[in-house]
Structure formats: structure tokens, C-alpha cells
Amino acid sequence: MKLRTPSLLHLIHVTSLLLIASESTQPPFSCDSSDPRTNSYPFCRTTLPITQRVQDLVSRLTLDEKISQLVNSAPAIPRLGIPDYQWWSEALHGVAYSLRVTQGIRFNGTIRSATSFPQVILTAATFDAHLWYRIGQASPLKYCMFYVRLKAVGIEARAIYNVGQAKGMTFWAPNINIYRDPRWGRGQETPGEDPMVTGKYAVSFVRGLQGDSFEGGKLGEHLQASACCKHFTAYDLDNWRGMTRYVFNAKVSLQDLADTYQPPFKSCIQQGNASGIMCAYNRVNGVPNCADYDLLSKTARGQWGFNGYITSDCDAVSIIHEDQGYAKLPEDAVADVLKAGMDVNCGTYLKKYTKSAVEKRKLPVSEIDRALHNLFSVRMRLGFFNGNPVRQPFGNIHSDQVCSHEHRNLALEAARNGIVLLKNTDKLLPLSKTKTTSLSVIGPNADSAKTLIGNYAGPPCKPITPLQGLKNYVKDIRYHQGCDAVNCSSAFTAQAVNMAKGTDHVVLVMGLDQTQEREDHDRVDLVLPPKQQNLISTIARVAKIPVILVLLSGGPIDISFAKNDKRIGGILWAGYPGEVGGRALAEIIFGDHNPGGRLPVTWYPQNYVKIPMTDMRMRPEPSSSYPGRTYRFYQGPKVFEFGYGLSYSxxxxxxxxxxxxxxxxxxxxxxxxxxxxxxxxxxxxxxxxxxxxxxxxxxxxxxxxxxxxxxxxxxxxxxxxxxxxxxxxxxxxxxxxxxxxxxxxxxxxxxxxxxxxxxxxxxxxxxxxxxxxxxxxxxxxxxxxxxxxxx
Structure with a gap:
């Protein structure tokens, strides 16, 4: 076979790996062919089955070395040529920032940003499984005599690793919990309230990230990156009126588990072939998820055939003893989770207490070996024990494939097709590109690049805000923030009103941001902040013609006031639309794209908040006036239904x-x-x-x-x-x-x-x-x- 002449990018890539290796005594990969310490070990022989290689590796470890590998920041084992490894990296809707210095991804070198796709809830609104898979699909790449189908998040993750800015390729995404309650701060991270949609999203995302085909079944043992479906299971409360996820005991019926909470995880495992799952903080019917043998071993591994690693959520092992009181001693907590089937602890509890658990005869070493088999199997599937990654199937992915034109275009496509048109009285939209000579753009989210990307996001490539997108269509464009922040603690109503009076049209870019809904912060209301709502209504009353309201939010909002206000002629929900969301919004407002997104969650009225968020029941109970949850069971009034969305056609x-x-x-x-x-x-x-x-x-x-x-x-x-x-x-x-x-x-x-x-x-x-x-x-x-x- 004729070999290609190495490209300049390839030479730079090789040089960067050599420089990284020269900075320490241990290269960032194991089983280097030039390392006499390791090249004779059976665990380095790529011709052997991974099971056999892992058995050989684990057999060579001392007890202390074994225990050191049970936490997310796994240290190097120099005598065997095993580098350190970081299990914790994020890629919810693009390769994300490291939230702590110990995480696996860094943006401090050649690569300083990554494509930020729309937040998951908006991507789900496209109802397009192939798009979910394609988030980042590029052309096939021929390398090592087989084709690898590339996907953007997986591609960019592998590129970051290949240039030496990552210590791991295990990404703790997607979040496939059911968006059960509209107040949940993390609902934005999910595909919505429907179990079937959520399951299909999980399958598409996992196959795309890991490098499988859209149809599945063609991946083999190689992993481009490792996906991890979370949070297993019945997790959808973070911090509501003092009740936190760390101590919450979710009381869930067998009926609701079977047809609501568990199906997405079953799909993720059986159809997506996910290589990781994360057990959640909360208890389900009294048992902590990470200590539940029936959940992790009997259901996931036994009934569903899961073949990968199970990680705890961060510090979820410690809370079993320290917060929940389920385990009397730290050693009991360690023994409980490892016997249940968990493999790695995000945190340090297993590092601190596993040895004493063994010494106190609470835990057999065989459970540690079982966990290590799962962990090292995934690392080997990622190619980290195959020598220099340049010579591996995914070694030809370089920095030029991060923030590429193709990936940004796909982020734009996802935003365009996800944005939902909620109201369009008298066909106010789209605006005329020729007749609109002046435009007022008002609102705290109008020029906020930070709001566009939601949570769990990396530094975006080239963000385009709604204001910047609209400037491409109107020369005379006037902008006012309207409020100092989305809660409008300081509203500049008079200035905004004066501006609105003097232009042909007004676009109000309002809604929520991460100060209102996020991890560890659930909402207590479904309405907009009162001063923001007042600003919207005031401007609508003085504008020449009905205004256009754009809402950025992850969760549903009771906007009955705007739905029923004749002075508000158009309403668009744009989720958190990613780095090019401003361009997508502008294209829809001016008719260069026909909106087609559909709501993936029910929009409830404000009085829904009288239902305790802690009530996990899906089905209604008329005798107690409990209305049920989600479109599948809820029979009360709605602001907008699941699946609702208008079009220009x-x-x-x-x-x-x-x-x-x-x-x-x-x-x-x-x-x-x-x-x-x-x-x-x-x-x-x-x-x-x-x-x-x-x-x-x-x-x-x-x-x-x-x-x-x-x-x-x-x-x-x-x-x-x-x-x-x-x-x-x-x-x-x-x-x-x-x-x-x-x-x-x-x-x-x-x-x-x-x-x-x-x-x-x-x-x-x-x-x-x-x-x-x-x-x-x-x-x-x-x-x-x-x-x-x-x-």
C-alpha cells in the first residue's frame, strides 16, 4: 500500500505529542513501542482480546494501586507505564469548560474554543433524530483501511486530546432524565418530557459521540469518545424550597418507573451501546441509586446487557453516609456502592476508605477487581493502551476540525430548526426586508453572548447575539438593554419606551438565563420576573404596531399575558440557541428561514406551582385534585401544549x-x-x-x-x-x-x-x-x- 506524504498538520501533531511527553517521565499514552518497560506485557498486545488484556493488567497491580484507580482523577502507575487519567469531562452540547482544575479538558493551548451547539432542550425541539446524530457530522475519513464516520462533539473532543489538552475521553453526557416538572433548573439539559423522544435522543447522541453509525451496530470495540447517560434514575429535582438532590428520597411507583423514568436509560444501553452511565445522588424508594444492586447490576447489567463503566455523580458516595445516613460508616458506603456495581467515584471517598473497608472485611478485593475490569476496558477501547495515538484510527483528527465551518453551520441548522413560533397574529412575521427601515431591539438578552449558550458549555468559537444577527437586515437599528439583568431589578423603562416609539418595528429579547434556572437552582415560579413583564407590556402599548417577543429560556414560562395581548403580535421561543443563535433568530424574523420547531415540554399555567415538586407521581389522582404530569397524563389547562409550534406555511x-x-x-x-x-x-x-x-x-x-x-x-x-x-x-x-x-x-x-x-x-x-x-x-x-x- 502506498503511504501518503505526512501533511504539515500531521507533523505539528506528532511534534506536539513529543513535546508533551518530554515534559514528564510518562507519555500521555501507554504501551509505547519504544518503551522497554511495557512493550512485552500482554496487556499491551493489541492482537489479544480486551478482556484478556485487562485481566493481565489488573493482575499486576498492588492493592494500593488498584484503589488509586477507583476515583475520577486516577494517578499514573509509572512502573507499568500507565499514565494518569481523568474520567470527568463534559460535552452536553459541545466540548465544555473544565469546571474544576482536575477535569479532563483544557482550553489553554492551541485550541481555545469549541463549537457551542444549541442547548439540548432546543435541539430536541427539531424532532429530528438524524440531526441529533449529525450534530457535527462531517465527511468520512479514510484511515487505517477503514472508514470512520465523524461527529462534531466527538471530533472536537478527540482533536483536543490529540493536541495534548485533555487527560481523558470519557464525557459525562447526555442528560436523559425526564423533564417531569417545569421548575427543574436542569430541564434545559434534557430532550424534554417524553420518554420515547428522550430515548431516541440518547441513542442518537451516544452513537454520534462514540463514533458509531446512525443505524448502530458498526462500532466494534473502538471508541472515538465515550458517552455516559445520566442521572440513573428518577432524578429531576436539584434544590427546591430547601429540599436538595443530596437528601431527596424519590418515591416512585413500579408503574411510573416502567413507562416513564427507566425507558430512556434502557434505550441508551441497548440501542445506543453507551459505554458509561452515571448513578444519581437521590434515593429511590429509600435506596441511594449508587448503592442499589437491583438498579445497577440486576437491571442495567443483567436485564439490559450494559457493558461499560458506572460512575457516581460527584461526591455521591460520601453523601450516602454523611448526608443521607444510609450507611453507618464511610467504609459501609464504599462497600455498598462497589457491591452494588458502581465502578468509579467522582470524588475521593473510595480513595480514602476502600482499603480500610477491605481490612475490616466489609469488602472483598474481588469487587475492586470487577470495577477495574470495567474501567480499564473502556480506556483500552479508547485506544489509550495502544501506543502513540497518531498511529490509531482517530489519530488523524487535528485542531483544524474544531470550530470548523461545517460544525458552525450545523449549529446554525440546529438553532433554525429548533426555534418555535408560538404566536403570529395577522401574519406579522416574517418582517419585510425592504419595508423595514428602522428597528428597535430591546431587552437584557438581546446582546448577551453568555445567555445564548446555557450551562455546561465551553468557550464558543464566534458567538452571534440576536442584536448582531438583526444588524445584518436593518441599517437603522437601535438598541437598549431595557433592564440591568433578566430579573429587571433596575428597569430603564422610560428610555426604552422613547426608543420604541420612533421605529417601524420593535423586537423584545427577554426571558431567563442561568441566574434563574440552572444546576442546584430550581425555579419557584413559572412567570417572568414581574418588572420584566411590566416592561414588555409597557413597550407593547406605545409601539407603532404590535411588537415581536423573543424568549430565551430552558424551561417553560407562563406568558398568558403576552399570548392574550393584541399588541404583542409575534412570539418566538429560542431556548438557549448556541453560539450562532442570534443569526438563526434574525433569519426567521426576516423570512430567510421558515420556523418549524415544536415544544418538547408542556407549558403550564402559573398555578401549577401549587403542586409540590417532590411529588413524583406521573398519573393524576382526581380524589386529591392531583392533575398528573406531562402531556401523557396531565389533564388541566395549558399555556401551550407539548408538540405545539407554528410555521409560515x-x-x-x-x-x-x-x-x-x-x-x-x-x-x-x-x-x-x-x-x-x-x-x-x-x-x-x-x-x-x-x-x-x-x-x-x-x-x-x-x-x-x-x-x-x-x-x-x-x-x-x-x-x-x-x-x-x-x-x-x-x-x-x-x-x-x-x-x-x-x-x-x-x-x-x-x-x-x-x-x-x-x-x-x-x-x-x-x-x-x-x-x-x-x-x-x-x-x-x-x-x-x-x-x-x-x-
Whole structure:
């Protein structure tokens, strides 16, 4: 085979690795072919199976060396040529800042920034699984005789490692907890409230980051980077009215665990093949997640086949003894988590107390060896025991692939397709590019690059604020902050009013930021800060024509006042839209892009806050006036529904006739319950068997037409609902979604696949999935099509 002449970038890359190695006695990788200390060890032989290599490595470690590797900052073991390793790095929506100096990623060298994609909640609003996977997909790269499909976050992470600015390639993302309560400060990090959407996002993200194909199953043992699905499980409260995540005991029914909290993690493991999961701080039904053998070993590893490492959240082991009082002694906490199946402690508790736990006979060394096998297996899959990374499959990823034109364009595409048009009275939007001669831009978020990127973000490449984006369309543009901050503790109403009176149009860029919602800070209200709301209404009253309100936020807001105000003609929700979010907003406002985003969470009215955030029940309880949670169970008033979103086009739907609209199940295994004196028959999915379920597939074809004058990308959301809601079944359930690009006047036939075992089943009180006899209605928009289940 003819070898290519090394490029300048390749030579710079090699030189940088040599310089890094020369700064210490230990190179940043293990098993260097030139190192006589290690090249003869079996654990360095890449021709051997990883299991065999790991067994050899672990057998060579002393007890003290073994214990040293059980924490996120794992030190070097020089006598074996093993470098130090940092398990903790972040990549929620782009490679992120190191929050502590001990973390794995640094922006202090050749690479000083990374592409900041929209915060996850806005990316989820695209309802485009391929886009989630593509966040950063570039052209295939031929190297070492096979193709590697590249994804942006994984690419940029590997590039940062390759230039010596990372001590690890294990990233603690994605966050796939269900956005159960609208007050949750970390809801912005999640794909929303629907378990199926969240699961599909997890699969797409994990496959993309780790270097697998979109369809999955082609990764093999190599990892471009390692993804970690968190926080396992039923974690969705941080700090609400003094109740913190560290001591919260989530009381969750088997029914809610089965069909709400656990499905995203099951998808992440079984379909995404995630190489990591993180156990959460909180207890579930009295047992700390990180000390729950049933959760970590029986469910994740036993039932779901998880093959990777399990990390604690940071200091989650210490709180089991010090805050929760679940373990009487520190050694008990250490023994509990390792026996449960956890492998590595973010923190120092295992470093401090594991040896004494062994000496006190609370913990066998075999549990330590088990954990080390999982940890070193992942490090070997990442290539850290294969010698110089330049000669490995992902060694040809360089700094020029960070903040690339392709990645920034993809960040723009994600923001464009995620932004949701909530109101457009009398077709105020889009504004005319020729007739708009002057524009007032007012608001504390109008020129804030920091607000654009949300939390868990790295330094962005070239941020574009809404003000900067709008300047590309209007020469006479006037700007006023309106308030000193989003809470408007100091509002400059008079100045903003005077400005608004003198221009053709007014765009108000308002909403929230990380001072209002973030990790360790849940909201107590769903409305905007009062002075901000007053500023919006005041400006709307004096403007020449109805104003446009843009909201930046991670969580839903009760904006009933704006929804019902005729002087507010257009409303856009833009989440935290990433580094080029300002450009995406401007393109939508002036009609260079047709909005198509849909809300991935329900927007509740303010009175929803009367429900304690600590109540984990999903299903309503009419006798106690408990309304339930999320669109699947909540039956109260809404500001905006899950899946709501307008467009500049009108779309028309039509269900085409189904070849079969009856699902026949084997009634020999059916059971019966009586509800309100009515006998209801059902069949457990587990009794039907995997083979039968896999064969039961029903095509559903939908014809959709763009009945407008603009081309658009339109997400199709297919729901199913039982004709008669009963027995705790969801009011309705999203079963499939797909985005379609249609030109003005164009139509297309889109085929979905209905799988009854998955789409028509719901959990019973024992946590078992069951299909109930009766009629079900498939729905999209205002169209419905019936399908019957016959036992």
C-alpha cells in the first residue's frame, strides 16, 4: 500500500505529542513501542482480546494501586507505564469548560474554543433524530483501511486530546432524565418530557459521540469518545424550597418507573451501546441509586446487557453516609456502592476508605477487581493502551476540525430548526426586508453572548447575539438593554419606551438565563420576573404596531399575558440557541428561514406551582385534585401544549387507508380486570415473547402537503390514544416522529411503522407492560385513524 506524504498538520501533531511527553517521565499514552518497560506485557498486545488484556493488567497491580484507580482523577502507575487519567469531562452540547482544575479538558493551548451547539432542550425541539446524530457530522475519513464516520462533539473532543489538552475521553453526557416538572433548573439539559423522544435522543447522541453509525451496530470495540447517560434514575429535582438532590428520597411507583423514568436509560444501553452511565445522588424508594444492586447490576447489567463503566455523580458516595445516613460508616458506603456495581467515584471517598473497608472485611478485593475490569476496558477501547495515538484510527483528527465551518453551520441548522413560533397574529412575521427601515431591539438578552449558550458549555468559537444577527437586515437599528439583568431589578423603562416609539418595528429579547434556572437552582415560579413583564407590556402599548417577543429560556414560562395581548403580535421561543443563535433568530424574523420547531415540554399555567415538586407521581389522582404530569397524563389547562409550534406555511394531513387496522392477539394468555364494573381484557407483552412482538409491524402512511408559499422543514408527530382512557393509561402517547422538507405546494407520503408491543402497551401497577383490548386512535394535527386490538 502506498503511504501518503505526512501533511504539515500531521507533523505539528506528532511534534506536539513529543513535546508533551518530554515534559514528564510518562507519555500521555501507554504501551509505547519504544518503551522497554511495557512493550512485552500482554496487556499491551493489541492482537489479544480486551478482556484478556485487562485481566493481565489488573493482575499486576498492588492493592494500593488498584484503589488509586477507583476515583475520577486516577494517578499514573509509572512502573507499568500507565499514565494518569481523568474520567470527568463534559460535552452536553459541545466540548465544555473544565469546571474544576482536575477535569479532563483544557482550553489553554492551541485550541481555545469549541463549537457551542444549541442547548439540548432546543435541539430536541427539531424532532429530528438524524440531526441529533449529525450534530457535527462531517465527511468520512479514510484511515487505517477503514472508514470512520465523524461527529462534531466527538471530533472536537478527540482533536483536543490529540493536541495534548485533555487527560481523558470519557464525557459525562447526555442528560436523559425526564423533564417531569417545569421548575427543574436542569430541564434545559434534557430532550424534554417524553420518554420515547428522550430515548431516541440518547441513542442518537451516544452513537454520534462514540463514533458509531446512525443505524448502530458498526462500532466494534473502538471508541472515538465515550458517552455516559445520566442521572440513573428518577432524578429531576436539584434544590427546591430547601429540599436538595443530596437528601431527596424519590418515591416512585413500579408503574411510573416502567413507562416513564427507566425507558430512556434502557434505550441508551441497548440501542445506543453507551459505554458509561452515571448513578444519581437521590434515593429511590429509600435506596441511594449508587448503592442499589437491583438498579445497577440486576437491571442495567443483567436485564439490559450494559457493558461499560458506572460512575457516581460527584461526591455521591460520601453523601450516602454523611448526608443521607444510609450507611453507618464511610467504609459501609464504599462497600455498598462497589457491591452494588458502581465502578468509579467522582470524588475521593473510595480513595480514602476502600482499603480500610477491605481490612475490616466489609469488602472483598474481588469487587475492586470487577470495577477495574470495567474501567480499564473502556480506556483500552479508547485506544489509550495502544501506543502513540497518531498511529490509531482517530489519530488523524487535528485542531483544524474544531470550530470548523461545517460544525458552525450545523449549529446554525440546529438553532433554525429548533426555534418555535408560538404566536403570529395577522401574519406579522416574517418582517419585510425592504419595508423595514428602522428597528428597535430591546431587552437584557438581546446582546448577551453568555445567555445564548446555557450551562455546561465551553468557550464558543464566534458567538452571534440576536442584536448582531438583526444588524445584518436593518441599517437603522437601535438598541437598549431595557433592564440591568433578566430579573429587571433596575428597569430603564422610560428610555426604552422613547426608543420604541420612533421605529417601524420593535423586537423584545427577554426571558431567563442561568441566574434563574440552572444546576442546584430550581425555579419557584413559572412567570417572568414581574418588572420584566411590566416592561414588555409597557413597550407593547406605545409601539407603532404590535411588537415581536423573543424568549430565551430552558424551561417553560407562563406568558398568558403576552399570548392574550393584541399588541404583542409575534412570539418566538429560542431556548438557549448556541453560539450562532442570534443569526438563526434574525433569519426567521426576516423570512430567510421558515420556523418549524415544536415544544418538547408542556407549558403550564402559573398555578401549577401549587403542586409540590417532590411529588413524583406521573398519573393524576382526581380524589386529591392531583392533575398528573406531562402531556401523557396531565389533564388541566395549558399555556401551550407539548408538540405545539407554528410555521409560515400551513400543512395539510391525510391518513391513507391501512392494509390492516386490526391487531389480533393470542387470547389464550389474556387476563381480565374490572374497572367501574366494566371487564377489561389485556395481555402482558412479556407473555407474548420477543419473536412475536418483532413480527407485529403495521405500516401507517401519512400524506402531508405544504399548503403555503414558503418551503419548510416540518416535523410530523404521530400520537396514539385509547378511545376510552382507563387503568392509568396515558391520555395520549407520541409513537413516532419524522421531519420532512417540502417546497411550497409540494406533498409527500411518509410511512411510519406501528409496533403494538411498544406503541399500544402501557405499564400496569406491577410495572409490567400490557396491551389492553379496544379501539385506539392514531392522530396527527386534526386528523385521526382508528386501529383496534382484538383478544
Amino acid at each position: 400551513n400543512y395539510i394531513y391525510q391518513f391513507l387507508p391501512m392494509t390492516q387496522n386490526k391487531v389480533y392477539l393470542n387470547n389464550q394468555s389474556s387476563s381480565q380486570i374490572v374497572e367501574n364494573s366494566n371487564p377489561l381484557r389485556y395481555m402482558l407483552v412479556s407473555e407474548m415473547g420477543t419473536e412475536v412482538c418483532d413480527k407485529m409491524k403495521y405500516p401507517v402512511t401519512l400524506r402531508v402537503q405544504n399548503d403555503g408559499i414558503m418551503a419548510g422543514k416540518h416535523p410530523l408527530l404521530l400520537f396514539v390514544r385509547p378511545e376510552k382512557a382507563s387503568n392509568g393509561r396515558p391520555v395520549k402517547q407520541l409513537v413516532a416522529f419524522q421531519s420532512v422538507n417540502l417546497n411550497a405546494g409540494e406533498s409527500a407520503d411518509i410511512e411510519f411503522e406501528l409496533r403494538p408491543c411498544e406503541h399500544l402497551s402501557s405499564a400496569n401497577e406491577d410495572g409490567l407492560m400490557a396491551i389492553q383490548e379496544g379501539s385506539y386512535l392514531l392522530s396527527i394535527g386534526d386528523r385521526e385513524s382508528e386501529i383496534q386490538v382484538v383478544l
